[in-house]
Amino acid sequence: MPLTLYNTLTRRKEVFDPIDPHQVQMYYCGVTVYDYCHLGHARACIVWDTVRRYLKWRGYNVRYVQNFTDIDDKILNRARQEGTSMEAVAEFYIQAYFEDMARLNVMEADEYPRATHTIDGIKRLIHELEQNGNAYPTAGDVYYSVRSFPGYGKLSGQKLDEMQTGASGRVEATHEANQPQKRDPADFALWKSAKPDEPAWESPWGAGRPGWHIECSAMVRECFADASGKRLGDTIDIHAGGNDLIFPHHENEIAQSEAVTGKPLSRYWMHNGMVNVGGEKMSKSLGNFTTIRDLLDRKGIDPMVIRLFVLGASYRKPIDFTDEALTAAQNGWNTLKEGLLFGYEYGDRLEWHDREDAQTSILEQFQTAMDDDFNTSSGLAVLFEIAKALQREGNLLVHQGKTDAPPDTLKQQWQTLIELAQVLGLEAKPEDPTSTNGLSDAAIETEIQRRRDAKIVKNFAEADRIRNELQAQGITLIDKPGGETLWHRS
RNA sequence: GGCGGCAUAGCCAAGUGGUAAGGCAAGGGUCUGCAAAAUCCUCAUCCCCAGUUCGAAUCUGGGUGCCGCCUCCA
Known part of the structure; x- marks a missing residue:
């Protein structure tokens, strides 16, 4: 039986057939680092980590690359609020990301490219797009001309003429007015000219910073080259991310990369479903999010419970995050843990x-x-x-x-x-035996004897009181037929 | 308006043509002073309607409801 997976590009399940039968090239569109990760990010990371683990178990070597977007308006805003730099904010949340993921038992990627570390590659790619006639500079900005790429819309199934720019209601009324130089409303920025007091890099188009989508195209290209510099990254096997990235982000990546290489950017496009709260997508902007730290530290949830919660659902479907679902995962994990221990x-x-x-x-x-x-x-x-x-x-x-x-x-x-x-990344470690609790074995035996005496005179209230008291201290009693009582620490 | 997805028990969730996995929860019997554990039993015809078929949760057509995306997003 072959491994099959759902390819967003073809909207079908397909037999998985990597370019190199022994080596899978996989790229996961990671996070923008301006805050702690929430459960939605956790889901994505756990899902792709599990896919990676399974591919390995199935006998493939997997090269797993995951990016950090560390140039972004939101990071910049945060830096302004806190009176610090974009680099400092990004670095802080990247470290927090590593801590959270280690706790969730998400394996480390083979490489974590960052936008700020890929500027040269980004500039090179923009330059090539410009030469091919897919990009045009205007007043310090560079835009991608979507009409220049015939395949535009093939991933998301959108047709340019039927797309309703601004239908999401997120484009500010002034937005278009600020970008009068765009030839088509659907064109998107590859390079943005620097505003005063913003971090900027020198470029042939003037000082500025890269747009969002271009970084991934550049990173894929650079991170999948072999030692001799031979490009493996023109086409990779799996490109993964949240389904909220299908349009425009992944659509634009395809447009950027394929316009230059003339080859498919990725054979398989995989997208995870969102975590919902009360039927609505969990997101920063809605304010209905729960951070991983909140769950782990404040609520004291075992990280494996989060994994179980995530893996209990098909990765493509939305999952509703409720107390009930969390409790079910908690109880389920107790069973698995007992088995694992x-x-x-x-x-x-x-x-x-x-x-x-x-x-x-x-x-x-x-x-x-x-x-x-x-x-x-x-x-x-x-x-x-x-x-x-x-x-x-x-x-x-x-x-x-x-x-x-x-x-x-x-x-x-x-x-x-x-x-x-x-x-599945589920692991249980035995308790540290040095952390035994207060009562000595002898003291427990004494209590059990007192309880036995109480039972003999049918003083069950006293017997139950002693049992409850021991239970509260983590000592479980088991009455055997014949009056013998076993006990164990839980 | 366009594109995509989803609808299975109290909750979560598999199953995609052959008579409904699994988890969580619930109820009952045996055993027990009561518990615990063990053990046995109970708990859905799959959103609606119409078709195709010997046979449909599974295919087709038509409804209804919900969700995501349409330049912040995992």
Whole structure:
């Protein structure tokens, strides 16, 4: 069974067929660094991280490049507000980004190009566009002429003549008046002349800064060259990003790159759905966002719960962020975690020795699910089945002191679960055993004896009080038939 | 106005022609002083209408509702 994925460009699921059968070139349009990342960004990062992990598990080497947009009006505004520089703001939020993503277990990209580090490549590309007649300078600005590129609109399915400029209501009334030199309302800026007090770079068109879309075209070109400088980046395999980037951003990238190279910029265009709140897209401008830090630190959510929340849905569909959904993910993670910790908790006791290989039939089941356009929801069902079984065996060991399941089988199941969870970036680490809580074993035994005495005289109120008190301190009691009481720290 | 997408139980979510995965939650039985654990059982004909078909949640046509994009966006 081949791996298939949905290609926005063709609006179909297609068999994945990379240019080099061993090496996948993947570019993810990353974030503009002017604030902390919110759950919407987290979703995108987790989704593409998972795609990357799965491709690796499937046997491909993946070159994964993700950009930072560090030239932008919003960064500039922030810098003005805080009385600092654009560089300082960008640097601060890039570091914050790295911290957040490490916690979410998002693997580091192979390269993180930044707009400010790509100025030469950007200028080169604009120059080539100009020479080809796709770009025109006016009064210090340079615009891309959308009418000069016949394929304009092929990604988003838009036709220039049917597009309604300004339909989103976001273009200010004065906007057009400020850009009288544009030949067509749909033309977009490749280079913007410097305004006073703004960071600027020298260029053949005067001091200025690059427009938004051009950076990605330049970065793809530069980041996928081999050691000898031979360009691999004319066409890459996968170009990914949020579906809010399809138009205009990715459409414009195609126009810029393909006008110069005459080759497809990317074979596959993949787009993740948005995170919604109350049916509306989570976004900075609506103010309905929750930052990753807020979830992790203020609400104390386990990062893996966020991964599970994200992977529970198809990456292309919108997901609604609600307390209920979060609770469900939380509970679900508890089950998976118990499964993932099974080997650490009971491995010694079950006298596991030799390494068992993962269970092929289950791996195949998982692969079938994921091969269908990265169907993580179906894939997770495979993990839950194993985790549930291990959770059950773990409980039997704790409560009955034994299990009838063969240790080898359990080990095999466990290793299968660990392997698959890793593909989804889900990991659970055993608790640090040094952080045991206050009560000594002897003190616990004393309390249990007192409770036993209370039970003998049928003083159940007192017995329950002692049990509750221990439970509050993380000690769980288990009454066995015959009056014996087991206990364990939770 | 244009383009794209979605509609499956209380909630989330798979399934894309052969009789509804999985998760979360809920209810009940056994066991237990009560719990815990285990175990058993219950919990949807898939937005509506009309077609195609031996057979449709799945295909076709027509509705209805919701969402995203149309130069800030993951």
